Amino acid sequence: MTDVYLDENLSEHVASALNFLCKGDFADIQVHSTKSVFGKGEKDEVIIPEIGKRNGILITRDFNINKTRLQYELCKKYNLGVFFITLPKGQNKHWEIVKVLIRNWEEVVDKIRKEKRPFAYRISVKGRMERLQ
Numbered sequence: 440m441t442d443v444y445l446d447e448n449l450s451e452h453v454a455s456a457l458n459f460l461c462k463g464d465f466a467d468i469q470v471h472s473t474k475s476v477f478g479k480g481e482k483d484e485v486i487i488p489e490i491g492k493r494n495g496i497l498i499t500r501d502f503n504i505n506k507t508r509l510q511y512e513l514c515k516k517y518n519l520g521v522f523f524i525t526l527p528k529g530q531n532k533h534w535e536i537v538k539v540l541i542r543n544w545e546e547v548v549d550k551i552r553k554e555k556r557p558f559a560y561r562i563s564v565k566g567r568m569e570r571l572q
Contacts, residue, residue, distance in 0.1 A: 446499035447474035491517020498522045518556040525563050
């Protein structure tokens with residue numbers, strides 16, 4: 440079983456819906472909201488190690504994790520797999536996030552199952568998933 444955590448900037452309702460949808464073809468994936476598991480507003484410096492200790496995956500819109508040295512180093516230290524969702528300005532609505540996740544979910548699950556951690560990917564509205572260094 441692999442636990443996937445959607446950052447609170449993605450909505451606990453989306454996490455619940457994805458978790459429900461995974462019960463068929465992706466029964467080895469369980470989706471959680473960081474807000475529900477760790478509490479609202481918990482710092483990334485706390486969440487990253489906890490998800491890593493649980494051998495989990497993080498999906499977030501907070502691209503600064505990849506740019507902030509401490510958070511980046513924590514992701515590497517705890518062998519975290521991270522997917523960053525990037526949306527164009529003005530398209531940060533809840534429904535746009537849902538569409539991006541659903542459109543890319545099979546590939547996300549494929550990466551979760553096959554990639555050696557740590558890893559990071561950017562998921563954009565258009566185009567393919569891009570591996571980050």
